[in-house]
Amino acid sequence: xxxxxxxxxxxxxxxxxxxLEDIRLGIAQGEFVCxxxxxxxxxxxxxxxxxxxxxxxxxxxRQGGREISLLPPAQRDYGIVFxxxxxxxxxxxADNVAYGxxxxxxPRAQIQSRVSELVRLVGLPGSxxxxxxxxxxxxxxxxxxxxxxATSPGLLLLDEPLSALDAIxxxxxxxxxxxxxxxxxxxTIMVTxxxxxxxxxxxxxxxxxxxxxxxxxxxxxxxxxxASPFVADFVGRINVLxxxxxxxxxxxxxxxxFVCPHQQPPGSAVKIYLRPEDVLARPIEPGHTNxxxxxxxxxxxxxxxxxVRVTSPAxxxxxxxxxxxxxxxxxxxxxxxxxxxxxxxxxRMRVFVGEPEPLxx
Amino acid sequence: MNAAAAPAATxxxxxxxxxxxASDHLAAVAVSLVALTLVAFLALPLLxxxxxxxxxxxxxxxxxxxxxxxxxxxxxxxxxxxxxWVSALVTLLAVPSAFVFAYALTRSRMRFKPVFRGxxxxxxxxxxxLSAISLIYWFGNQGAAKGLLDGLGFDQIYGAPGIVVAEWxxxxxxxxxxxxxxxxxxxGRLYEAADALGTSTRRKFLTITLPGAKYGLISASLVVxxxxxxxxxxxxxxxxxxxxxxxxVFKLVIGQQDFQRGAVVAxxxxxxxxxxxxxxxxxxxxxxxxxxxxxxxxxxRHAPLRDRLLTAYCVGVAALMLAMLGMAVFASxxxxxxxxxxxxxRHYTMGLFDAEVGEGFVNSLTMAxxxxxxxxxxxxxxxxxLEKTPVPAALRSIVRLLAILPMAVPGLxxxxxxxxFFNDPANPLNGLYHTMALLTLCTIVHFYTTGHLTAVxxxxxxxxxxxxxxxxxxxxxxxxxxxxxxxxxxxxxVDIARYFFVNAMxxxxxxxxxxxxxxxxxxxxxxxxxxxxxxxxxxACAVMIAAASSIAxxxxxxxxxxxxxxxxxxxx
Numbered sequence: 001x002x003x004x005x006x007x008x009x010x011x012x013x014x015x016x017x018x019x020l021e022d023i024r025l026g027i028a029q030g031e032f033v034c035x036x037x038x039x040x041x042x043x044x045x046x047x048x049x050x051x052x053x054x055x056x057x058x059x060x061x062r063q064g065g066r067e068i069s070l071l072p073p074a075q076r077d078y079g080i081v082f083x084x085x086x087x088x089x090x091x092x093x094a095d096n097v098a099y100g101x102x103x104x105x106x107p108r109a110q111i112q113s114r115v116s117e118l119v120r121l122v123g124l125p126g127s128x129x130x131x132x133x134x135x136x137x138x139x140x141x142x143x144x145x146x147x148x149x150a151t152s153p154g155l156l157l158l159d160e161p162l163s164a165l166d167a168i169x170x171x172x173x174x175x176x177x178x179x180x181x182x183x184x185x186x187x188t189i190m191v192t193x194x195x196x197x198x199x200x201x202x203x204x205x206x207x208x209x210x211x212x213x214x215x216x217x218x219x220x221x222x223x224x225x226x227a228s229p230f231v232a233d234f235v236g237r238i239n240v241l242x243x244x245x246x247x248x249x250x251x252x253x254x255x256x257x258f259v260c261p262h263q264q265p266p267g268s269a270v271k272i273y274l275r276p277e278d279v280l281a282r283p284i285e286p287g288h289t290n291x292x293x294x295x296x297x298x299x300x301x302x303x304x305x306x307x308v309r310v311t312s313p314a315x316x317x318x319x320x321x322x323x324x325x326x327x328x329x330x331x332x333x334x335x336x337x338x339x340x341x342x343x344x345x346x347x348r349m350r351v352f353v354g355e356p357e358p359l360x361x
Numbered sequence: 362m363n364a365a366a367a368p369a370a371t372x373x374x375x376x377x378x379x380x381x382x383a384s385d386h387l388a389a390v391a392v393s394l395v396a397l398t399l400v401a402f403l404a405l406p407l408l409x410x411x412x413x414x415x416x417x418x419x420x421x422x423x424x425x426x427x428x429x430x431x432x433x434x435x436x437x438x439x440x441x442x443x444x445x446w447v448s449a450l451v452t453l454l455a456v457p458s459a460f461v462f463a464y465a466l467t468r469s470r471m472r473f474k475p476v477f478r479g480x481x482x483x484x485x486x487x488x489x490x491l492s493a494i495s496l497i498y499w500f501g502n503q504g505a506a507k508g509l510l511d512g513l514g515f516d517q518i519y520g521a522p523g524i525v526v527a528e529w530x531x532x533x534x535x536x537x538x539x540x541x542x543x544x545x546x547x548x549g550r551l552y553e554a555a556d557a558l559g560t561s562t563r564r565k566f567l568t569i570t571l572p573g574a575k576y577g578l579i580s581a582s583l584v585v586x587x588x589x590x591x592x593x594x595x596x597x598x599x600x601x602x603x604x605x606x607x608x609x610v611f612k613l614v615i616g617q618q619d620f621q622r623g624a625v626v627a628x629x630x631x632x633x634x635x636x637x638x639x640x641x642x643x644x645x646x647x648x649x650x651x652x653x654x655x656x657x658x659x660x661x662r663h664a665p666l667r668d669r670l671l672t673a674y675c676v677g678v679a680a681l682m683l684a685m686l687g688m689a690v691f692a693s694x695x696x697x698x699x700x701x702x703x704x705x706x707r708h709y710t711m712g713l714f715d716a717e718v719g720e721g722f723v724n725s726l727t728m729a730x731x732x733x734x735x736x737x738x739x740x741x742x743x744x745x746x747l748e749k750t751p752v753p754a755a756l757r758s759i760v761r762l763l764a765i766l767p768m769a770v771p772g773l774x775x776x777x778x779x780x781x782f783f784n785d786p787a788n789p790l791n792g793l794y795h796t797m798a799l800l801t802l803c804t805i806v807h808f809y810t811t812g813h814l815t816a817v818x819x820x821x822x823x824x825x826x827x828x829x830x831x832x833x834x835x836x837x838x839x840x841x842x843x844x845x846x847x848x849x850x851x852x853x854x855v856d857i858a859r860y861f862f863v864n865a866m867x868x869x870x871x872x873x874x875x876x877x878x879x880x881x882x883x884x885x886x887x888x889x890x891x892x893x894x895x896x897x898x899x900x901a902c903a904v905m906i907a908a909a910s911s912i913a914x915x916x917x918x919x920x921x922x923x924x925x926x927x928x929x930x931x932x933x
């Protein structure tokens with residue numbers, strides 16, 4: 001099937017600096033896609049190119065079967081929401097939402113009913129007469145969403161829409177935006193640097209780094225099966241252990257050989273990526289492989305569970321971070337200096353070539 | 362590139378451009394008009410000064426011969442030296458005295474701050490030479506306090522002493538405004554940290570206050586120096602036989618019709634102004650970077666002794682200022698100074714009717730209104746197009762440069778450029794010469810930069826994405842300009858209009874070269890009356906200008922209030 005939005009070899013250069021390199025991506029009708037990456041990775045530039053607010057140095061964009069690569073913003077079909085809300089401060093909520101409708105010369109009554117429908121849709125009925133400054137940040141952003149949707153665009157672009165909001169409002173509003181998007185079925189692209197946000201709302205995540213796409217996949221794929229060390233590092237917390245590949249689906253970490261399926265030539269240097277939740281403290285039964293004894297170095301209390309740093313002679317010098325529940329620690333009477341057996345889950349260990357690099361700050 | 366015919370969008374090596382829309386074309390045409398105006402009424406006149414300086418009076422290229430001739434004229438070199446030391450001395454006097462005043466306004470708990478501030482701003486409402494006229498009444502040959510001058514060992518006020526004192530008063534408000542801004546931008550947390558470390562008051566002043574105001578001090582010094590060295594009115598009125606560059610230009614060009622040497626002196630005057638401008642431009646960038654959004658405003662502590670000393674100082678300065686201005690007002694009403702001080706309107710009636718100042722006054726009001734209206738329109742539309750529409754980069758940087766340039770051009774130099782450029786019969790714009798329209802345009806260009814910067818500041822405060830949102834909603838940019846940008850910026854527009862109006866009322870330096878008998882403005886009439894020995898009428902005329910400026914300021918204030926009610930209701 002033909003994707004609704006198709007990017008073919010999009011490239012963007014600012015002088016000698018390559019901001020985007022050969023971006024190829026198809027987005028299906030009704031999909032919610034997140035562009036995720038650290039600041040400077042090019043995700044906002046790519047969104048602005050789709051919007052026609054920046055011009056690509058090369059490549060093509062098709063939307064709904066129509067070539068839009070060189071169309072000015074006004075001739076494309078999208079609604080956009082910015083981090084700064086960009087509501088017109090001197091216009092009321094109703095005038096803001098109606099801003100694009102008035103230009104279409106619709107009858108006044110029709111505009112009015114559309115405005116109240118939208119304001120209700122974003123959960124702020126009765127606020128039509130207010131000015132933006134009388135609303136909270138979260139409420140203003142809802143109005144901005146309503147304004148962007150008023151003309152029923154085929155594509156909704158969200159440029160870090162939640163970054164300026166408080167943590168609680170942010171979590172709440174992202175779910176509402178997601179619900180609204182499902183209800184209207186509008187194809188949506190959201191730019192974010194918050195991996196948790198992307199994991200929680202997206203149908204698919206496009207992980208970007210230094211102007212290229214590292215991985216495109218569902219949140220589960222990106223989290224469980226990162227395509228590159230960068231994705232593994234950027235999405236979620238992860239342990240990196242230097243190791244040497246061995247025969248028979250084994251790797252050597254420090255002095256110990258662990259079971260770990262891989263395709264690397266024996267004897268080559270590899271790094272093992274392993275999430276904290278994939279290091280198990282229970283159940284550990286006789287006959288389990290990859291079990292070793294560890295000593296607790298540090299416990300960071302995070303509420304219902306703790307982030308525990310352990311070391312073990314079995315792993316050589318390398319510390320490992322694991323999640324242990326508060327109840328488990330209490331039950332076993334474990335604290336700093338305590339000892340416990342741990343197990344590495346072989347099927348969750350990701351093996352990449354080469355020496356481990358320092359994590360990005 | 363024809364995108365419809367070449368849907369492949371990319372040719373290797375060529376960066377594609379989005380197809381232009383009708384509104385893009387509209388913006389490009391509008392910004393080109395602004396650029397053309399600035400080129401015709403700023404860049405070309407300045408260029409013609411340069412040309413005059415390297416030509417002889419037959420129009421032949423003579424390279425630096427005019428400069429050599431200038432350097433061989435001892436009288437002109439003396440003027441250069443006079444200009445330099447007088448400007449330096451005024452800078453040394455005005456900046457520290459304004460700094461203490463600014464410190465009192467921003468860093469003390471002194472009472473009646475708005476009153477003090479208001480009094481020091483009064484000189485801005487009158488032509489700068491008002492202070493020279495007052496000085497003559499105080500210390501001139503028939504002055505009220507001539508004895509004091511003799512006691513100090515000066516034999517007369519005319520010449521350097523008069524220029525220095527009159528300029529000191531005239532530039533004080535300019536220095537004060539810059540220093541108040543610099544001292545207001547204080548981070549209270551620095552002082553709290555210093556207090557927590559047990560720092561002495563003196564050390565806090567030397568390590569926090571002074572470094573914080575460093576750029577303001579540099580900027581104020583440069584501005585004062587430039588204002589003094591390029592001022593024409595004060596040396597003309599009270600300079601006597603003491604020649605300075607500014608009066609030389611006038612004598613050379615208007616008196617002797619020696620355009621070539623006049624152009625050389627004009628370039629000499631342009632040098633310090635251009636230097637000031639570039640340093641100030643650099644400095645102001647550093648200044649803005651100093652204060653972060655997280656800074657906590659500084660609150661002065663309770664310190665009765667400090668407040669009493671500073672109050673005494675401010676009372677002293679304010680009293681001197683009022684004495685200076687009051688004398689001109691008083692003398693303008695005196696029947697026959699110094700013999701009959703009974704109040705009369707003699708000078709006003711004489712000035713207004715006999716010397717045709719009435720007509721000049723109407724001309725002044727017309728020019729001020731025209732400057733305020735068309736200047737504000739040009740400045741705001743220009744700034745808007747630069748900041749908010751997709752203007753081609755090359756055009757954008759040209760217009761930006763031309764908008765900032767007037768700051769670096771003294772009025773005298775601009776006026777001279779206008780003579781050279783518009784008086785040329787070969788120039789198709791020659792018909793404008795001597796007209797009110799040219800006087801108005803010259804004044805707009807002369808004061809363009811401040812208006813431009815005000816407009817840019819107001820526009821930058823708007824969300825940068827308004828235009829992007831409008832485009833996504835398929836609303837053309839001019840509709841958003843009309844419905845959103847303009848209403849929000851109305852207070853800034855009123856401010857720009859007021860600035861244009863008051864400066865047009867009081868300006869002398871640029872228009873002194875451009876008027877004809879039928880387009881003489883009131884501020885020029887002061888000079889002519891003074892030259893004719895009618896100093897009473899000159900004072901009356903200056904007072905009338907000050908009164909008109911004050912009334913206009915008040916009306917603009919009312920307008921701002923009314924507009925605020927109508928367009929700023931959204932401010933929570």
